[in-house]
Amino acid sequence: FSSEKYAVKRKNFGILKSADVEYFKSVLSEDRVLTDESDVLPFNIDWIKNCRGQSKIVLKPKTTDEVSQILSYCNKNRLAVCPQGGNTGLVGGSVPVFDEIVINLVHMNKIISLDDISGALVCEAGCILENLDNYVRDHNLIMPLDLGAKGSCHIGGNISTNAGGLRLLRYGNLHGSVLGIEAVKADGTVVDCLRTLKKDNTGYHLKHLFIGSEGTLGVVTKVAIHCPALPKAVSLGFFGVENFENLLKLYKSAKSSLGEILSAFEMADNKSISLTVENCKLSNPIGDYPFYVLIETHGSDETHDSEKLNRFLSQEMESGLILDGTVTSEPAKIKNIWHIRESIAGAGLINGYVFKYDVSLPLRNYYDLVLTLRTRVGDRARVYGYGHVGDGNIHINVSASKYSKELYAILEPFIYEEVAKVGGSISAEHGVGFRKPQFIHYSKDKTALQLMRDLKQSMDPNGILNPYKVLPDVPDIEKD
Ligand code: FAD
Ligand code: S2G
Ligand code: ZN
Numbered sequence: 001f002s003s004e005k006y007a008v009k010r011k012n013f014g015i016l017k018s019a020d021v022e023y024f025k026s027v028l029s030e031d032r033v034l035t036d037e038s039d040v041l042p043f044n045i046d047w048i049k050n051c052r053g054q055s056k057i058v059l060k061p062k063t064t065d066e067v068s069q070i071l072s073y074c075n076k077n078r079l080a081v082c083p084q085g086g087n088t089g090l091v092g093g094s095v096p097v098f099d100e101i102v103i104n105l106v107h108m109n110k111i112i113s114l115d116d117i118s119g120a121l122v123c124e125a126g127c128i129l130e131n132l133d134n135y136v137r138d139h140n141l142i143m144p145l146d147l148g149a150k151g152s153c154h155i156g157g158n159i160s161t162n163a164g165g166l167r168l169l170r171y172g173n174l175h176g177s178v179l180g181i182e183a184v185k186a187d188g189t190v191v192d193c194l195r196t197l198k199k200d201n202t203g204y205h206l207k208h209l210f211i212g213s214e215g216t217l218g219v220v221t222k223v224a225i226h227c228p229a230l231p232k233a234v235s236l237g238f239f240g241v242e243n244f245e246n247l248l249k250l251y252k253s254a255k256s257s258l259g260e261i262l263s264a265f266e267m268a269d270n271k272s273i274s275l276t277v278e279n280c281k282l283s284n285p286i287g288d289y290p291f292y293v294l295i296e297t298h299g300s301d302e303t304h305d306s307e308k309l310n311r312f313l314s315q316e317m318e319s320g321l322i323l324d325g326t327v328t329s330e331p332a333k334i335k336n337i338w339h340i341r342e343s344i345a346g347a348g349l350i351n352g353y354v355f356k357y358d359v360s361l362p363l364r365n366y367y368d369l370v371l372t373l374r375t376r377v378g379d380r381a382r383v384y385g386y387g388h389v390g391d392g393n394i395h396i397n398v399s400a401s402k403y404s405k406e407l408y409a410i411l412e413p414f415i416y417e418e419v420a421k422v423g424g425s426i427s428a429e430h431g432v433g434f435r436k437p438q439f440i441h442y443s444k445d446k447t448a449l450q451l452m453r454d455l456k457q458s459m460d461p462n463g464i465l466n467p468y469k470v471l472p473d474v475p476d477i478e479k480d
Helices: 018-025 036-044 065-077 129-137 155-160 244-261 270-279 302-319 331-347 369-380 404-409 414-421 437-442 446-459
Strands: 083-085 101-104 111-115 118-124 178-184 190-193 217-224 233-241 262-269 291-299 326-327 353-360 382-388 393-400
Touching: 018 065, 018 244, 036 101, 065 083, 111 129, 111 270, 111 393, 118 129, 129 155, 155 217, 190 244, 233 331, 244 262, 244 291, 244 302, 262 270, 262 331, 270 291, 270 331, 270 382, 270 393, 291 331, 302 326, 326 331, 331 393, 353 404, 353 414, 369 382, 369 393, 369 404, 369 414, 393 404, 404 414, 414 437, 414 446, 437 446
Parallel strands: 083 101
Antiparallel strands: 111 118, 118 217, 178 190, 178 217, 233 291, 233 326, 262 291, 262 382, 353 393, 382 393
16 A cells, blocks of 8 residues: 555544445445445556555545535535546546545546637546547537546646646647636635636636646636637658757757647657657657657648748758658548657556656756666666656656665665756656655745645645645644
């Protein structure tokens, strides 16, 4: 269990009683209250199997009112809860640590409205991202975010983790694309900020409190989000690059040569791609190179765009920044190459345990940490790096045959100290969750942490929402 592996003590929350189960069954239909051990197990284990909780019950509400009744009851009875979407989170935030009650939003998956002129989509929090993308595409729109977990992650989870992903370079982050949120506070109060206006400057911008709060300030039940126009022309380039210095030069050149049509600039080192191609039985469309770059363009004119991308390819092969590459506008080929990039996340899990890091760094230092870690880790594990160059966000994975305290001690807090030294962030897009509260001080100063605690205290005074996550316990020295 996580509590043993990460040495955490259970706080004095209530313990689930049969009367509680009866109450939940009176609010939800019988089939939406899971108590059978085998039914509940998968909801206790996170996607990368880093964390395992001991919850005895999973509740699957269908309406905001049911969420409100459940929370008000749990708050009165001091029963801790763990809000859960698609359970694809990577920092242990989506599963209980002890016996917290899991509230899973899977049944809140209705699309409420779509204004295909403004692009404003209103839907329930449990809608799966890929389903939403397919739905809005029929109306010549796309979702403003895309990530490898799109097949399972919920829009409510994306908002709660402020997910970044593969399209952020072009479409910005959720603080920009989310128009409104409905959420339920710990005491059951429904906060209705579900507006679809692009501009509404009336008072505090409360929806932003819930974006990235990882289930600790409220349960997001509905979302209003701005969907950009479906690009008429999509092209993709997959290139081999000699070294990281050239990769950065290529990034600068892509921004100036492709300009407004650039929609993604992703990198992966040789180990990331070779491990993924091998473990996931995929085929690499180009040869074996030290670094790979994936560039996607979203434009409005097929001929213009592919001409531009092909000119970029020949110009940069000429300059030597690109060793080899392929450019395509065929949807199937584009999907295949994206699939390689999106499969890196899970590739290391196939034959071992993966320590995952998701950090923001100044671009000049973007890849240094991979090399530093390789020296430090030696032959104990494989270290590889990939990610969203345009966001300054690299994912460093350390994959070993199995988890070991020795390897954990070599990696943490070392990696976070290194990130802090260059003014980076210990979590670029995955959030803090359960695995990083003790390191949040590397990226948040005391005054900011105190304000976070004040907000948490005012919104969830009994601390029942996703305890043990995001906020570190107040260190004894600071306790007044
Ligand atoms: P969950 O994992 O269920 O929950 C995540 C957090 O949000 C938890 O703290 C949970 O308590 C809280 N939560 C969930 N739903 C609600 C709600 N309705 N109200 C309140 N709190 C809630 N992340 C990125 O940012 N960028 C990527 O590129 C990316 N790629 C990924 C690729 C793969 C293959 C995988 C497995 C994961 C990837 N992730 C990525 C991480 C993960 O997919 C995101 O964090 C995603 O937003 C989580 O959504 P979810 O619905 O699975 O949430
Ligand atoms: C990505 C996925 C999770 C990881 O692929 O962009 O966010 O760190 C990551 O492997
Ligand atoms: Zn990512």
